[in-house]
Amino acid sequence: MGNVGLLLVGVVLFVNGLASLGIVSGRSAAPLNLFVGTAQVVLPTLVLLQAEGDAAIINATWPSFLFGFTYLWFGLINLAGFEPQGFGWFSLFVAGIAAYQAVISAPGDPVFAVIWLTWAIMWTLFFVLLALGVQRVGRLDLGRATGWFLVLLGVPTCTVSAIFLLNGTWTTAPEAGLLALAGLAGAAVLSTLLALPRAGTRGEAGSSNAVPAEAVLAVD
Numbered sequence: 001m002g003n004v005g006l007l008l009v010g011v012v013l014f015v016n017g018l019a020s021l022g023i024v025s026g027r028s029a030a031p032l033n034l035f036v037g038t039a040q041v042v043l044p045t046l047v048l049l050q051a052e053g054d055a056a057i058i059n060a061t062w063p064s065f066l067f068g069f070t071y072l073w074f075g076l077i078n079l080a081g082f083e084p085q086g087f088g089w090f091s092l093f094v095a096g097i098a099a100y101q102a103v104i105s106a107p108g109d110p111v112f113a114v115i116w117l118t119w120a121i122m123w124t125l126f127f128v129l130l131a132l133g134v135q136r137v138g139r140l141d142l143g144r145a146t147g148w149f150l151v152l153l154g155v156p157t158c159t160v161s162a163i164f165l166l167n168g169t170w171t172t173a174p175e176a177g178l179l180a181l182a183g184l185a186g187a188a189v190l191s192t193l194l195a196l197p198r199a200g201t202r203g204e205a206g207s208s209n210a211v212p213a214e215a216v217l218a219v220d
Contacts, residue, residue: 005043005064007162008036012071013122013154020147026078033075040068063101066094070123088131095123110177111170115157118184122149145195152187 012032019029044064051057073087102116125146128134135142164170 003162003165005040006158010155010159012036013150017147017150030075030078033071037068037071040064084130088127091123091126095120109172111180114180118153118157141195145191148191148194
């Protein structure tokens, strides 16, 4: 996806993470999603119209549509009240593509391979929450874990990466890939810990800490 679009995606993931945590409402997050989603669809279309069949340009551009449709769909769900199950199944498709991109990126760019893996995990969580309706895994509130995962990793994987790419300071060193993987693992652990019931709370599905599945829509 384009680096400028990637720059904006970080803030969308952050705000959508806050929405899934109940800090901001889905309706208040909708305009940002519609704006960035539209940009992620219109701008790649303009690029493809001028690509003249160049395979490198096409392969670098088409993934933007997956994420653009995600944000547009999220905005419409929150504004029009559409049921979220279809979005959940679409997320499974996006997760599969992201996982494939992670595999093929690993030899040449291990850092971006980890970023693709992060996005694959995010969209898998959306699928589990919204298509399968799984809200809790044992004591873990999956909606809150997803929210924290977006808050912790949205800006680093998107906005920070875009800044490095735009300034020509991106690295493909294996050591950087290992550091990125360690960051992903650390964020996953922290998200899990933050989503576990705190002392003095019931931690049940009916608790005031639970986040509705409809709020957990987001992402790259």
